[in-house]
Amino acid sequence: MRDTRRARLILGLLLAVALVLITVDHRQRGDSLFDPVRAVGASLFGVAERAGTGVARPVGDFIDTFTSAPESKRRIEVLRAENARLRRELTAHSLDRERSAELTRMLGLSGLGGYRVVAAQVIARRGVPGFEDAVEIDAGTGDGVKPEMTVLNGDGLVGRVVHTAPASATVVLLTDPASSAGARVEGSNEIGLITGLGPVAEGRLVRFRLLDAAAPLTAGRRIVSFGSQHGMPYAPGVPLGTIQRVEATPGELTRVAYARPFVDFNALDVVGVVVQAPQRDPRDAMLPKPPAAAARADSVTPPHRTSPPASPSPVPSSTARGAREGGRGQPGATRARPVRVQRPQARSRPNGAHGRPSGVRHPASGRRPSSARARPGGAVARPDGAAARPGGGGRARSTKDHAARDGDQHRPAGRRDHPTKIREHTARASGGGERGHRRSRSDELERSHAAAPGGSVERLRGVAFGALRSGVSKGSRAAAPGGAGAGGPERFRGVVVGVFRRGVPGWLGGDGSGGSGAGAAPGCGGRGDRVGSCSWGGGVELSRGSGAGRVVGVVRGAWRGGREDMKA
Template structure:
């Protein structure tokens, strides 16, 4: 459109009309003469605006979503990071509690057998030096470790030290086929030799082919000369199978070890053997023995409570008797029946006042004479 004189005049005219209408609307206030045309225009253009908005909103929302996607992605990443941190914290707490429980059991076992130990953690597992079942621990010669030392945990025998470096050591596990340890059966004292089988059982050859053994019997280490490689009294395992004696010189039994070789974490290396053989004292308490002991403790507690209750009752009865025997104060005790307790001449009862007026009887006698 060319910039002509007519177009400029038209523009000035339109601006003047708009200014006049605005001035008229402002001065009219609530009674503006333009309210009617305004409502008519709103009723006409309102549906048009809604239709246009409905058609445009999806595109506007898409543009807003694209614009806000970066912020949302950052928020999602932040929430995922916080979730991972919480999971790690919960996992750390559970792991810490597990380590505390393992350490407590290890110290209890070492204390029961009077074993001086150096604590260590399993840091690697795998075959080594021709053996199939070995682990590496984070303690070595600088911690006082040497070859042929007994390794145990809170459950029982783990193995023996085979090689030692400055800060690490290799432990041959008891379930390795090349592992052998002397054993002693609980109670009967029957001796034997336990050998690993590469799984979670040990095979024990009892020296006495007629040894009486059954499932549930327990074994401990017999011990070695100079306590190397094994100290005595370390729990080995529980009998789970007994083979029939076929005339062999030995009797074979299968033993399930107490230690879980696939779940090793904290272990202890015995650097100071006990002075005396602990024999069976390190074995864990049987469940039935624990239940019986708990029942006995409950019975003793009930008996002590009953005796204490009877003693309290007797003490209460004694206190009541002592209160009854408490002497009355002088001058307040009631007189005997033959002292001032008879009726007076006036027919009144003299018992109540006899003790308070001891001269009354003399006065009455004098008056009679």
């Protein structure tokens, strides 16, 4: 009992104290009497709490690790997924940006040339494992893409379309060994072929075969596409590349150079398919800013290569027009289209440089003369040829014998002196430029070139076929060695003025014989139609008979007759 009372007493006391504490503290909330007490407690327990926390935190973290492990795992998954997504988006973004830039450049380039293009993206590539160099693009017939269309990107020519599907198309690149394209040297009218070198060159080089072995060709000059007939498969004026190295090819008919393409074929992405070629050849307009070398070249060439002769005589002008035309409005025939390359007579300027300028002089007559008269097959008629023909035909014939006679004399001279001679003539022509002068010169040339063309056919065939395959045709220059066998002087060269219809291959080799005494001159005789001047060198061609509607022409300057035949 005592114990209980004492206990009660103590309890009451303690409760009373507690109540006092509460009361006091409650009533003086602002500045409590117990602030010092709290302060002491805080300092005492504060130390203890700090220590306790120091001990407890690692434990707590450790426990946290376990308690939050599933959650953390989930979060890690989520974050990882998000990270991957963001990374993907970032990549896609930069990719998009690159594509956008590429697209812009491509559109800029095609706008410069006046092309209508369909933008596409490379979706697959066939490369090193195989021998072909081809890519698949994501535009097809649904987008208006058809086979044999030019493909370019922001840098230049990429290739051509070979197959199309509704939503995709196969593009053979310029670097494919089996592809070749007509090319023209910037600032001049020298033309040649670009052939791919395949995987060996890793897309860094292409071979440029200049048809005119005598034309000056230096490293650093740039080349653009020459263009095919109707812009298919190659549109004119598309930048191709820069010449890196010129091979010394003595004894060859053509000069070989290696060019570095503007396009990086190892990093193709956005490309454009030219669905409509421009009305006019953009010439060099699409090339990037002209380097000093090009300017120099331009300034140098005119005197003896590009500058227009003062007076265009009908004959040269007509051929020149052909050449011009090929370069401008109506690019030469497509590849794989046989071209009948007529052998230019000696009369035709062997290096073809002079005739062209005259074409410039007569833009009216020179502008697409073939459009009006062209036959379905792309035969080209030369507008003012008619005027020249009567005389020319007879003349050609008469000179034929003459030439044949002189041929033997000339042959021994060797090919070296031939270009030289030509150059002289050229110089004279550009300097003087009257008709009479010209004619006399052409006679001279004719004479100097006279040779039995028999031996040249093979060579010609090679060249011509190369040209055919490559898509260089109308407007292309062709050349063939003269003399029997290799090593003789160049017998003729010229510009193709017409193109055979597609699908008539091999004419060149087949009917080379029989013509008007020209021996195996291609295109002469054999075809059943009259050939105007299939004298020895100026073969040409035509075709209305067996070849029905396709003809082809040849040669610049050499041929004077038979134009009507072609036309008719």
